[in-house]
Amino acid sequence: MNSIHLFVDCLITQQEIQEYCAFLYELLETEITVSAFAELIENEDALLRLARTLAEIRVTQLDNQELNTTVFPVEIEYEKNHLFNSQKSSQCLYSGYEYQNILRKEWPFPFTQKKILSIVLTDRRFLTWETDCRYHLRTVILGYPCILSRVGIVEAPAKPKEYYLLKHIGASIELQNWLSANRHRYLELEDTRMKEVIKGYLFQCFYFWIHHDNEFCDNSNCVLYNSHWQEEVLNAQFNHHLCPKHT
Ligand SMILES: [Zn+2]
Numbered sequence: 004m005n006s007i008h009l010f011v012d013c014l015i016t017q018q019e020i021q022e023y024c025a026f027l028y029e030l031l032e033t034e035i036t037v038s039a040f041a042e043l044i045e046n047e048d049a050l051l052r053l054a055r056t057l058a059e060i061r062v063t064q065l066d067n068q069e070l071n072t073t074v075f076p077v078e079i080e081y082e083k084n085h086l087f088n089s090q091k092s093s094q095c096l097y098s099g100y101e102y103q104n105i106l107r108k109e110w111p112f113p114f115t116q117k118k119i120l121s122i123v124l125t126d127r128r129f130l131t132w133e134t135d136c137r138y139h140l141r142t143v144i145l146g147y148p149c150i151l152s153r154v155g156i157v158e159a160p161a162k163p164k165e166y167y168l169l170k171h172i173g174a175s176i177e178l179q180n181w182l183s184a185n186r187h188r189y190l191e192l193e194d195t196r197m198k199e200v201i202k203g204y205l206f207q208c209f210y211f212w213i214h215h216d217n218e219f220c221d222n223s224n225c226v227l228y229n230s231h232w233q234e235e236v237l238n239a240q241f242n243h244h245l246c247p248k249h250t
Pocket residue numbers: 220221222225226227228245246247248249
């Protein structure tokens with residue numbers, strides 16, 4: 004039987020988790036399990052193994068596909084500390100596809116099960132290597148499991164162009180004024196609109212799983228649109244609308 008398993012790897016309230024479960028249940032009336040990501044790690048060996056592999060899959064240069072080939076003990080220690088402390092999210096960058104590989108290898112159940120929609124909701128930053136020969140930060144990486152990054156939602160889609168222009172010319176007072184006056188045009192981690200946006204991305208995970216389809220929609224009003232700008236996220240993923248094709 005189909006089921007949904009949500010792994011929480013970030014600091015959010017129980018109430019927020021319940022809201023996501025209710026949203027998913029509305030999409031499919033099935034069993035929904037919620038676990039803290041750290042619960043997967045059964046013992047010290049598994050912790051060390053995961054810490055080492057996380058250090059290995061760090062992206063060190065955006066224009067170099069090669070990952071962190073030389074791992075230092077201090078990097079493993081850093082990963083260990085962050086695996087058990089969801090209050091402190093890791094500041095490192097990781098290869099998203101390699102992370103999915105690690106999870107599937109370490110925990111074939113549930114992460115290789117096609118009947119289970121596994122979603123890891125995280126505050127880690129994940130990147131993928133794209134055709135322009137650079138790594139790009141991602142909000143969601145669909146697959147087994149689906150990785151949904153809260154920090155990615157805030158940092159991957161670009162803010163409006165004016166923001167970068169003011170930043171580029173070093174107009175710090177004007178930049179602060181712009182940020183205050185334009186809060187409706189971009190997202191922050193503690194933004195009240197984040198919950199609806201996360202639901203939009205949960206929908207993308209659900210759609211991928213049901214249809215085995217990871218093609219994004221080209222209609223910018225559809226929740227399945229691949230938003231590159233914060234303002235697009237605040238339309239497509241915030242409103243959860245489907246285009247005529249996907250309806
Ligand atoms: Zn669509």
